[in-house]
Amino acid sequence: MAAEKNANAAGGRHRRFSAAVRWSGRTAVVVVAGELDHDNPDPLNEAMGQALAKGAERIVVDCDRLTFCDSTGLNILLKGRLEAREVGAELELATLQPVVARMLEITGATGLFTVHAHLPDELR
16 A cells, blocks of 8 residues: 655655555565655655554565655654554664665664665565
C-alpha cells in the first residue's frame, strides 16, 4: 500500500513524497521516496501507523530514494521509534543518502537508530 501527496513548494514547483509498506515475515519495510518535509508528512505517518497496527516486530525505513528530510520528517522518525518501542518493536534506517545522513548527524539523532549502509539482504 502506498501513500503519496503533492505539495506546493517555493517557486511554484511541485514535490512528491511517497511511502509504501512491504512485508518480509514480521518485518515491515517502509520504502520512502522524494522530499519529506512539513508540507507532506502524511504518507510516512500512515505507513508507520499501518506497520505498527499490523504487528510489525521490526520496521526498516529504506531511505535509498529519500532526497530530503527536514525536522518534520525527523520528528516522525523519532515518534515512530518511540511508538515501536512501546509495543516491543524496533525502528531501523537503511541506505541513507548523504543529505539525510547529515541531518541526522547534525541533530545528534544518528545514535538513536540502528542504521544500515544498505537494506539488509533478507529484506531485499
